[in-house]
Amino acid sequence: MEVSENLLSSMSDSEEEGAMGYSSGAGTDTDGGLPHEVPLQDRPFGEASFEDGLRLWALQTGQTHRALALLLAHIRQHQPHCKLPRDPRTLMHTPVSKSTEAAVTSIGGGSLWYRGVATCLQQYYRNVKPPVKGFEIDFFVDGMPLYKSSRSQFWPILMKVFNVPDSPVMVVAIFCGESKPHSLEEYLRRFVEEMNDLQTNHLAIGQQLYWVCLRAIIADAPAKSFIKGRFKVIWRNFVWQLL
Numbered sequence: 001m002e003v004s005e006n007l008l009s010s011m012s013d014s015e016e017e018g019a020m021g022y023s024s025g026a027g028t029d030t031d032g033g034l035p036h037e038v039p040l041q042d043r044p045f046g047e048a049s050f051e052d053g054l055r056l057w058a059l060q061t062g063q064t065h066r067a068l069a070l071l072l073a074h075i076r077q078h079q080p081h082c083k084l085p086r087d088p089r090t091l092m093h094t095p096v097s098k099s100t101e102a103a104v105t106s107i108g109g110g111s112l113w114y115r116g117v118a119t120c121l122q123q124y125y126r127n128v129k130p131p132v133k134g135f136e137i138d139f140f141v142d143g144m145p146l147y148k149s150s151r152s153q154f155w156p157i158l159m160k161v162f163n164v165p166d167s168p169v170m171v172v173a174i175f176c177g178e179s180k181p182h183s184l185e186e187y188l189r190r191f192v193e194e195m196n197d198l199q200t201n202h203l204a205i206g207q208q209l210y211w212v213c214l215r216a217i218i219a220d221a222p223a224k225s226f227i228k229g230r231f232k233v234i235w236r237n238f239v240w241q242l243l
Contacts, residue, residue: 107186110177120170134211136162151178
């Protein structure tokens with residue numbers, strides 16, 4: 001028993017000395033006894049401020065605005081002295097798209113969001129050159145209810161490039177209201193003006209101009225009866241296709 005007790009005592013003394021030596025060595029500079037600088041792995045964002053570091057972390061890890069809102073609220077609760085924004089959009093410097101805000105306008109019967117034909121094509125071909133010299137476009141107009149128990153409905157204007165078969169259907173505009181648009185002129189005016197301009201002056205993508213041609217307006221019977229007739233007053237050349 002004495003041998004065992006002496007052995008345990010010596011082992012304990014050695015462990016304490018080792019721990020003390022490790023602690024003193026890890027906490028001081030070998031030259032002047034000063035603390036070491038924070039290692040690089042503990043400074044993932046260099047000399048960035050706390051707020052800038054959070055922003056970089058959120059960007060690099062793909063955090064959602066919801067997750068950031070919860071994190072900011074938790075930090076404010078436990079570290080009230082930290083001056084951080086309440087809104088994650090402010091932290092992330094998320095730009096507010098004035099064009100999107102301006103694109104939503106009130107018209108008779110509801111609201112109209114207008115993206116535009118040119119914007120659809122320019123965004124789709126922003127990273128790749130179009131395989132054609134011009135665009136033959138089919139447009140689709142239709143009304144559809146949003147819910148069975150609601151009067152709210154959409155009247156979208158959709159488009160597809162006929163001579164580029166693998167191109168997707170793109171959304172040019174959406175009207176939302178409790179009935180069809182009260183004023184056909186208000187509903188179609190921006191669309192018609194833009195198409196007339198594109199057919200006359202062509203579309204610029206990058207440094208090149210592309211011709212634009214309306215090939216057909218495709219609609220079912222109710223949509224066709226709604227817009228046919230008065231449509232001719234504000235349009236030049238079009239072809240009707242009845243679904």
